[in-house]
Amino acid sequence: MVSNLFESELSGGGLFKDASVLSPHYVPDRLPHRKSEISQIIRIIGPILRETKPNNVFVYGKTGTGKTAVIRHVTRELKRVVDDPDKNKKNVKVECVYMNCRVGYNSKYQVLLKILEDESLNRQGYEKKPMEDRGKKGKLSGLSPTELYERLKVFVEANNLNLVVVLDEVDMIKDADDLLYILTRINDEISSGSVSIMGISNKFSFKDVLDSRSKSTLCEEELVFKPYHANQLKSILTQRLRLGFKKGVIASSSVGLISAYGAQTNGDARYALRLLKKAGELAQGSGHKRITVDDVKSAKVKVEEDITFEIISTLPEHQQIVLYSIAQTLIRGSAYKRLDASPEAVLFSGEVYEAYERVCTQLNVKSRTMRWFREYLNDLEMLGLLTLTVSGKGVRGNTSLIRLGNPPEEVKKIVSESLGLT
DNA sequence: CCTCCACAGGAAGCGCAGGAGT
């Protein structure tokens, strides 16, 4: 596949012009259908150019609604203005530090560390750079949280800096209350400069786990990003098509289909772009001159398999074993008699637990107790990998009936691959 | 109607790892 792509590139027959614009990390210069969100963020953050501390913002919305893209876009524009001496005559100092809290920055300590180690704070022209008096290792780790706090405070004040901290996936931070308190307290203790926070989350419930003080701190301003609908997705796709593909390689009916699939998936633009990219790859791989509707359809199947694979293969071992046991029991056929009322394949939690114990013995792994097995089932249901229903009439006692969300053969294959089974 | 069955899920406690405080 990869070599295929290279060959097409060499022969100049590829469909892609620049595949990187289809990556989920790419932020285009123009963000369609997010004008009002952009101007709201600008209104909120704007006062920073007059050296007034902007309000903290909390942004939420489902995945693929452009939250991160909008914030990154605005901070990039802000930086552009600040760095332009003609526009920034008063030489206001502004820095934006972005981090995704899911990957490694999930505690207040890690976040503070990341801010201090960020290259934008350690470049030329700043006083008392946080990394200045560190040892040869060039790392700040090893310092206490209070020390980190002091350093940040001193740095912000000494440079009269207006710092914006962007916390993407802020719900992943374990001690979010502490962190928010600490970051805002800096403003009370310094006479020049400021620290403000932009929190991004796709969990609507995140606000509820904060204590009321942190809530009012972070949510001085709130913004909700609505899912894109199909024709909005279509124009997003069209924009990326122009940037990423050569001219005329896709029919508008194909674009329409991708948009429709995207709209079905909670208006997720990231998903739609992934479909577009995959469809392009498939078309190119099979030597098509254009991306056909069939390419899009098979791309959907492929992308969904990929997503299922990503979810399952990152699951803890025992949850994977549970899935495997369910799949295997379904393939072999249930030992118990099926419910007449339901034609679909349904299993009893008891028989699945027995299968799970057998698989564990087979793998030479110690099995968990029934109690924990039930927790696994609930977790897997949360992830949409299976559905549980309570047993009604015709079943003895009070049991969960288990239905697998994906074809058992596919699940079995994925788990086998992931756990290295035969 | 009562008892038993086959579970669900709460509560408490245990061992462990990693982080914080000294």
Added chain:
DNA sequence: ACTCCTGCGCTTCCTGTGGAGG
């Protein structure tokens, strides 16, 4: 470097719950 603390994954124990069967 050392101990203390805390969160996490898990087990043990226990109380419900709802239908089957006598």
